[in-house]
Amino acid sequence: MTVPLGRDGLTVSRQGLGCMGMGHSYGRADDRESVATIRRAVELGVTLLDTADLYGSSTGDPGSNETLVGQAIHHIRDQVVLATKVGFVYADGERRLCGRPEYVRAACDASLRRLGTDRIDLYHLHRVDPAVPVEDSVGALAELVAAGKVLHIGLSMVDADQLRAAHAVHPVSAVQSEYSLWRRDIEHSVLPAARALGVGLVPYSPLGRGFLAGAVAAGDDVGRFRSTLPRFGPAALAANAHIADTVRDVAEELGATAAQVALAWVHSRGADVVPIPGTRHRRHLTANVGALDLTLSPAQLDRLDRLHRTVTE
Known part of the structure; x- marks a missing residue:
């Protein structure tokens, strides 16, 4: 199943695949399994693939995730919608x-080389640089569209004002933000602004970085990346355990997995919401795709909708 994303002609699969985790963020990955997962995703109709020039692969080097994705799709390039991002640079061993x-233009050329392609279907500004007006950064993205190197523009982690300012320079197809059962901040202003402008939403971490899928619980080793996030501290995990328990209970009622329920809730928010759950394993990919066939009852939706009011940071 495909849906329009934005109003300027971009069509994507109803669910995408986030490729960031095919690197060091959640522990060391197996590149062969990652490549096999990407190719299996395309076979299953999951053709929106999301990466960034910031992400590493098993080597850990920034940009190597793009290289991995490029190698996985080199023979099926025309079957996928390739999304990547720009906005971070490493200097003196630090990320900023x-x-x-001028950096946006140069970074695009570097991403094209790593991806082994002549165009990027959806190019996101990864973050707004506070030292540069968002209109200037988006103006550079617009130049890349005019040059044929980029087909559509996206923004990641912007507020409503930034979105409106960017959209006035060039049509924005998608906003990428964290959005899930336990992270719903964007509903206050970003999502309404996006819908008013006809901009699609691409939620990342729709499974709460594994928490909603039951992959992480109080007392677990949450790993280096999650340990930097307040919600994965021992006290917060214990206080929020009832959220994962409720998702699991609904899953048991439906004969589904907790991940499928969490994804089905995101899909219930509208056809303009296209989540990109990340995985590097084919078995998890197949299970996630099953969420597209899952229907939550009004009563189940109500139980899940009320969960975000009880989140402990």
Whole structure:
């Protein structure tokens, strides 16, 4: 199943695949399994693939995730919608934001080389650089569209004002933000602004970085990346355990997995909401795709909708 994303002609699969985890963020990955997962996704109709020039693969080097994705799809390039991002640069061993137009243009050329392609279907500004007006960064993205190197523009982690300012420079097809049963901040202003402008939403971490799928619980080793996030502290995990328990209970009622229920809830928010659950294993990919065939009852939706009011940070 495919749906339009935005109003300027971009069509994507109803669910995508986030490729960030095919690297060091959640522990060391197996590149062969990652490649097999990407190719299996395309076979299953999951053709929106999301990466970034910031992400590493098993080597850990920034940009190597793009190289991995490019190798996986080189023979099926025309079957996928390839999304990547720009906005970070490494200097003196540290990561910092950079949205300068000249950097955006150079970074695009570097991403094209790593991906082994002549165009990027959806190019996101990864973050807004506070030292550069968002209009300037988006102006550079617009130049890339005019040059044929980029087909559609996206923004990641912006507020409503930034979205409106960017959209005034060039049509924005998608906003990528964290959105899930336990992270619903964007409903206050970003999502209404996106819908008013005809901009699609691409939720990342729709499974709560594994928490909603039951992959992480109080007392677990949450790993280096999750340990930097307040919600994965021992006290917060214990206080929020009832959320994962409720998702699991609904899953048992439906004969589904907790991940499928969490994804089905995201899908219930509208056809303009296209989540990109990340995985590097074919078995998890197949299970996630099953969420597209899952229907939550009004009563189940109500139980799940009320969960975000009880989240402990």
